[in-house]
Amino acid sequence: MTAARARVRSALATLVLAVPCTLLLYGFLAAESEGKVALVLAGATLAAALGWRTGLLGWAVRASGQGGLALGFALSGLALVAAFHEDPFVLLLLARALIALVACLGLHVQLADAGVPNFAGAAFFGVGGYTAAVLGKGALPHAVVLLACGALAAAVGSVLLLPLLRTRGHYAALITIAFGLLFRTFFEVNESLGGPQGLKLGGLEVLGFHFNDDRHVLGLEWSGYAFYALAALALALAALSLVRRLERSWLGLALDAVRLDETAAACFGVEVARWKIGAFTLGNALIGVAGGLSAMMVGFIAPNNFTFQESLVLVSILLLGGLGNLAGLAVATLIVVCLPEKLQPIQEYRYLLFSVLVVLVLVLRPAGLVRRTARRSFGSAAA
Amino acid sequence: MDLLAQYLMNGVMLGLMYALVALGFTLFFGVLNVIQFAHGDVLTAGAFAGLAGYALVVRAGVQASLPQLLTVVLAATLSMAVLGAVLGRTLVLPLKGAPALNVLLATLMGGTALRECIRLFYPGGSQPQRFPALLPSTAWALGRFTLRLDNLLMLAAGMALVLGVSLLLQRTRTGLAIRAVAQDEETARTMGIDFRRVVLFTFALGSALAAFAGVMNGLYYNEVNFGSGLLLGVIGFSAAVVGGLGSLSGAVLGGFLFAGLQTLGAVVMPFASAYKDVFAFGMVILLLAWKPTGLIGEPLGERV
Amino acid sequence: MTPAPLLVCADLTRSFGGLVALDGLSVELKQGEILGLIGPNGSGKTTFFNVLTGLYPATRGEVRFGGLTLTGARPQAVYRAGITRTFQRSRLCLELSIFDNLAVGAHQQLDHGLYFNLLRRRALARQADATATAARELLEIFDPPLAARLFEPVAGIAMIGRRRVEICRALISRPKLLLLDEPSAGMTADETAHLMDDLLEVRRRFGDLSIILIEHEMSVIARVTDRCVVLNYGKKLCEGTYAEVSTNTEVRQAYLGLA
Numbered sequence: 036m037t038a039a040r041a042r043v044r045s046a047l048a049t050l051v052l053a054v055p056c057t058l059l060l061y062g063f064l065a066a067e068s069e070g071k072v073a074l075v076l077a078g079a080t081l082a083a084a085l086g087w088r089t090g091l092l093g094w095a096v097r098a099s100g101q102g103g104l105a106l107g108f109a110l111s112g113l114a115l116v117a118a119f120h121e122d123p124f125v126l127l128l129l130a131r132a133l134i135a136l137v138a139c140l141g142l143h144v145q146l147a148d149a150g151v152p153n154f155a156g157a158a159f160f161g162v163g164g165y166t167a168a169v170l171g172k173g174a175l176p177h178a179v180v181l182l183a184c185g186a187l188a189a190a191v192g193s194v195l196l197l198p199l200l201r202t203r204g205h206y207a208a209l210i211t212i213a214f215g216l217l218f219r220t221f222f223e224v225n226e227s228l229g230g231p232q233g234l235k236l237g238g239l240e241v242l243g244f245h246f247n248d249d250r251h252v253l254g255l256e257w258s259g260y261a262f263y264a265l266a267a268l269a270l271a272l273a274a275l276s277l278v279r280r281l282e283r284s285w286l287g288l289a290l291d292a293v294r295l296d297e298t299a300a301a302c303f304g305v306e307v308a309r310w311k312i313g314a315f316t317l318g319n320a321l322i323g324v325a326g327g328l329s330a331m332m333v334g335f336i337a338p339n340n341f342t343f344q345e346s347l348v349l350v351s352i353l354l355l356g357g358l359g360n361l362a363g364l365a366v367a368t369l370i371v372v373c374l375p376e377k378l379q380p381i382q383e384y385r386y387l388l389f390s391v392l393v394v395l396v397l398v399l400r401p402a403g404l405v406r407r408t409a410r411r412s413f414g415s416a417a418a
Numbered sequence: 419m420d421l422l423a424q425y426l427m428n429g430v431m432l433g434l435m436y437a438l439v440a441l442g443f444t445l446f447f448g449v450l451n452v453i454q455f456a457h458g459d460v461l462t463a464g465a466f467a468g469l470a471g472y473a474l475v476v477r478a479g480v481q482a483s484l485p486q487l488l489t490v491v492l493a494a495t496l497s498m499a500v501l502g503a504v505l506g507r508t509l510v511l512p513l514k515g516a517p518a519l520n521v522l523l524a525t526l527m528g529g530t531a532l533r534e535c536i537r538l539f540y541p542g543g544s545q546p547q548r549f550p551a552l553l554p555s556t557a558w559a560l561g562r563f564t565l566r567l568d569n570l571l572m573l574a575a576g577m578a579l580v581l582g583v584s585l586l587l588q589r590t591r592t593g594l595a596i597r598a599v600a601q602d603e604e605t606a607r608t609m610g611i612d613f614r615r616v617v618l619f620t621f622a623l624g625s626a627l628a629a630f631a632g633v634m635n636g637l638y639y640n641e642v643n644f645g646s647g648l649l650l651g652v653i654g655f656s657a658a659v660v661g662g663l664g665s666l667s668g669a670v671l672g673g674f675l676f677a678g679l680q681t682l683g684a685v686v687m688p689f690a691s692a693y694k695d696v697f698a699f700g701m702v703i704l705l706l707a708w709k710p711t712g713l714i715g716e717p718l719g720e721r722v
Numbered sequence: 723m724t725p726a727p728l729l730v731c732a733d734l735t736r737s738f739g740g741l742v743a744l745d746g747l748s749v750e751l752k753q754g755e756i757l758g759l760i761g762p763n764g765s766g767k768t769t770f771f772n773v774l775t776g777l778y779p780a781t782r783g784e785v786r787f788g789g790l791t792l793t794g795a796r797p798q799a800v801y802r803a804g805i806t807r808t809f810q811r812s813r814l815c816l817e818l819s820i821f822d823n824l825a826v827g828a829h830q831q832l833d834h835g836l837y838f839n840l841l842r843r844r845a846l847a848r849q850a851d852a853t854a855t856a857a858r859e860l861l862e863i864f865d866p867p868l869a870a871r872l873f874e875p876v877a878g879i880a881m882i883g884r885r886r887v888e889i890c891r892a893l894i895s896r897p898k899l900l901l902l903d904e905p906s907a908g909m910t911a912d913e914t915a916h917l918m919d920d921l922l923e924v925r926r927r928f929g930d931l932s933i934i935l936i937e938h939e940m941s942v943i944a945r946v947t948d949r950c951v952v953l954n955y956g957k958k959l960c961e962g963t964y965a966e967v968s969t970n971t972e973v974r975q976a977y978l979g980l981a
């Protein structure tokens with residue numbers, strides 16, 4: 036009886052959350068002029084402020100629960116893909132945002148959970164991309180190729196493990212910065228992998244299903260990018276659920292202990308190095324898979340896509356979303372990826388505007404945009 | 419032999435530039451315990467400020483190269499001194515006490531903003547810019563090695579600058595104040611030292627040094643690029659770390675060590691010259707892994 | 723025949739540059755004993771704990787604990803051998819909840835397998851419940867009001883409460899030896915007395931817990947310790963019951979400042 040009521044409550048809360056979000060996103064993605072984009076943004080800000088003030092937002096998030104939030108995310112994504120089924124531009128944008136979310140989740144595990152900085156996110160993304168470009172041409176099934184993208188990114192990252200374990204803070208950050216710059220320069224001068232011109236890729240194909248082809252399904256004409264967007268949605272959901280579970284378990288607790296106080300953690304048996312290695316490796320694997328999928332979708336990669344700027348953007352997304360806050364991360368990724376595309380006049384200035392924005396946030400709100408909350412119980416009462 | 423001399427000259431020039439950049443990092447770290455990662459971009463901005471100054475005096479009809487040179491150097495160092503102090507005031511001081519990551523990201527993003535400003539707003543800034551040859555082009559041929567007067571002049575000026583900074587720190591009241599703050603901020607404050615002024619002066623000084631290195635870099639390669647500060651910044655920082663952050667002689671030593679290794683790499687593997695930046699970044703990683711707290715500085719374990 | 727001592731430290735030495743913070747210290751501890759460690763500021767008490775728990779490698783000397791040799795052992799190994807500690811300057815994870823902090827203390831008992839944590843969520847929830855129960859039991863002894871605030875961040879708890887939580891974190895893994903570094907710092911005499919009662923109560927329940935207690939408050943040392951070791955400049959000045967050491971003239975000179 037009460038279980039059924041709880042379920043209804045959760046479903047209701049999910050709707051309260053998902054419907055306005057989906058509508059706002061729809062409006063945002065469909066807006067064709069800068070004015071309309073601004074209008075939708077104003078609406079979103081208003082809605083968020085209202086939801087926050089009235090407590091509705093907080094209630095909805097809490098009452099939906101984990102399953103509800105995931106379901107809402109999935110349904111909202113599906114609805115958007117269906118609504119834009121013929122619009123390759125919007126679908127590509129959506130897919131790119133979802134793929135970036137996966138990459139950011141990888142960084143999140145490293146930086147927000149274990150406290151290991153990684154300013155070479157774009158480079159690991161690139162490792163995934165180049166792996167997909169090289170292996171994708173062969174006979175390997177593409178699902179395996181995607182896994183290989185993650186594995187290779189993790190393997191390349193393992194080269195940095197020793198330096199990273201021996202250093203901390205700024206020094207560790209510098210090592211990753213140097214690696215990111217090294218990666219890009221290497222691919223620019225190394226002609227065997229396309230040099231500065233890069234490489235072309237064929238599209239993703241799983242079990243004979245070619246993602247690049249437009250097709251007629253359910254009486255509708257679907258752009259090929261719709262299938263990529265769906266694949267990205269599935270990947271993002273899987274990554275989200277993985278990171279959620281990780282954080283709400285002893286694993287996440289051990290990572291927290293490592294991040295917050297290595298010395299005290301060591302005195303209670305936590306193998307600090309092991310946890311850092313695990314988090315760094317898992318994070319890079321996620322970034323690598325995302326990079327592989329992205330490369331297959333775009334059909335082309337070049338060193339210029341994997342600059343230090345892009346790595347900085349990835350880290351900044353984490354910060355803007357509120358370090359350690361998954362929902363904030365999703366929102367920030369969406370905004371940072373999509374906004375410049377929708378506001379063409381600022382395209383050219385996006386790095387400049389973005390860097391100024393991040394600096395402002397850091398100086399004016401040193402504690403981050405959204406405060407980190409303590410982990411709630413994952414005992415049986417909470418499940 | 420001649421070729422070796424050429425390499426040696428090149429290595430010494432590089433070393434001096436690295437040392438000038440490293441000096442800035444070490445000064446900032448000394449007074450404030452922070453890393454100012456926009457430093458490399460300050461170097462680039464300095465070179466471009468010099469270039470802008472050059473364009474102005476040329477337009478004003480100044481033909482002689484000595485006043486042109488002076489303008490370039492002064493425009494670069496003075497404007498970067500101001501910019502450095504502004505960066506210190508707006509980016510670094512407000513974040514004192516914030517998590518290290520915040521300072522790091524703020525200065526990295528500040529650097530990005532500088533870089534983007536040059537790329538977007540300097541006329542033709544997105545393309546490499548020719549840097550005028552303002553030094554006398556006298557050269558002596560010693561076998562196959564040409565000893566160039568301009569290189570010698572730059573070396574002399576750079577060395578003089580390094581020496582000047584060390585004298586400033588050792589012999590003047592300002593230097594004493596900087597050293598006092600570096601030693602112990604609290605005590606320095608109670609002794610009546612104006613902490614903010616010392617910090618801002620240090621930022622101005624370090625940034626001017628970087629600007630000078632930027633001009634040197636431009637004169638040496640006859641070209642500047644909006645992205646070139648990134649490499650110099652990373653290597654300069656690593657040089658400061660390897661020499662022991664906070665130590666002046668360490669920074670200079672680290673700079674020359676890096677240049678030496680790079681030159682060695684070029685001598686041993688001339689076929690891989692395209693990979694020289696890859697090699698440099700790889701070296702940064704290896705050196706940091708090998709000596710995370712520097713060659714000279716003693717390992718500072720955490721107090722429990 | 724007396725039973726073998728639980729802890730034997732022989733000639734333990736640690737220097738920092740030229741400073742010998744711990745100088746040839748030899749100490750033995752019997753099972754179930756409460757040993758007081760006293761000495762003026764900077765006499766090397768905390769350094770002794772840091773060396774014992776493997777945070778600072780010893781320059782010289784040996785540590786044996788139970789049947790194990792812990793000389794040069796890493797902190798993790800020391801913990802697994804059954805030694806836990808508190809820190810002089812509280813080192814809880816402030817943004818984590820009380821429960822999370824205690825669960826870090828219980829690290830050894832928890833299952834950290836990937837499969838278990840990611841996929842066997844029911845079993846994980848049961849383990850979390852069991853850990854919460856253990857945490858509540860300990861908090862009920864040391865600070866009952868905190869038991870109701872188990873999932874609140876430690877940052878919101880007053881200093882005194884944090885010290886108690888830190889002791890609970892050290893106790894939840896059921897160690898054989900507990901190292902307490904000035905647990906009563908900042909507490910009133912009443913609060914200190916309570917804390918000591920609680921410690922004695924825990925020791926009664928756990929059976930064979932041994933404790934080394936660093937403490938500046940002499941009345942506390944007099945009341946709860948079986949034996950004391952006095953340190954001065956890293957060296958052992960003397961050793962014995964409180965009554966013995968407190969009448970020792972050397973100690974009175976060095977430590978109590980009395981002629």
Ligand SMILES: Nc1ncnc2c1ncn2[C@@H]1O[C@H](COP(=O)(O)OP(=O)(O)OP(=O)(O)O)[C@@H](O)[C@H]1O
Pocket residue numbers: 719720721722738741743761762763764765766767768769770810
């Ligand atoms: N990590 C370290 N590096 C350098 N010196 C240290 C370090 N840790 C402790 N010392 C020095 O060793 C000596 C002993 O310090 P310790 O902290 O062990 O004293 P203590 O007996 O715990 O004093 P207190 O009662 O003040 O806590 C002191 O002189 C201290 O400055």
Ligand SMILES: [Mg+2]
Pocket residue numbers: 767768769810
């Ligand atoms: Mg102490």
